[in-house]
Amino acid sequence: MKRWEVVRSAILSDIDAGVFEDGRLPGDLVLAERFGVNRHTVRNAIKVLESEGALRVQHGVGTFVADDLVVDRFNSDRRFTYKLLGQNKSLKAEILSINEASVEADIAKHLNIAPMALVAELRSVSFMNDSPLATGTSYFPIDRVPGLAAAFEGEDSVAAALKRCGIAEYNRRWTRITARRPTPQEAQRLRISSSSPVLVETSVDVIPDGLPIKCSSSAIRSDRYEYLIEGNEDDPSRSDLT
Structure with a gap:
């Protein structure tokens, strides 16, 4: 499994568990440090999750669980x-x-x-x-x-x-x-x-x-x-x- 796929799977698990307070994800740097990967890998995972409808990205504002809208x-x-x-x-x-x-x-x-x-x-x-x-x-x-x-x-x-x-x-x-x-x-x-x-x-x-x-x-x-x-x-x- 590729690194971005591991990050994607972990974020989905967190969404299901209701981990993200107010439906908002931490910043790329925080997620990168948590998963031991670079920001590019985190962004790839988020991009895929956005295309799948699991996340909603508002540039300059943040990344949110899509069900929070x-x-x-x-x-x-x-x-x-x-x-x-x-x-x-x-x-x-x-x-x-x-x-x-x-x-x-x-x-x-x-x-x-x-x-x-x-x-x-x-x-x-x-x-x-x-x-x-x-x-x-x-x-x-x-x-x-x-x-x-x-x-x-x-x-x-x-x-x-x-x-x-x-x-x-x-x-x-x-x-x-x-x-x-x-x-x-x-x-x-x-x-x-x-x-x-x-x-x-x-x-x-x-x-x-x-x-x-x-x-x-x-x-x-x-x-x-x-x-x-x-x-x-x-x-x-x-x-x-x-």
């Missing part, structure tokens, strides 16, 4: 509880705090409420397979979701808490995606370095009559998240390059 398809119902169905991944949320607070003008505008009006402010961290994926804040108009704080008792799901408040159905009105460096607090919660970029998802959800019920802003680990926007094949305006 969330693929998110855009649609009008974008709740995390539904995103991962069929992806063999588990997702849970940790509620950090929920308080009454006044909001700035841009949040008030998104929620169609008066500036400085009181909202329920929810801070949370989402975990995929027990590793942090996203952290953010959601704002709910108090007069539209009375008793929301109490509804979260024993719950870590926004959908379940809203249902307790009498809101069983809501959909996404819009989503905006940008990118930036994480704040020190975000980096700590997501277990990443301050130089690792995050995706920032800002969104507004509405109830069936169109009234905004939630405005959220989340910092998402860009090394673990992928957005997929699918076109409508039946759309006559769609054109393909051949």
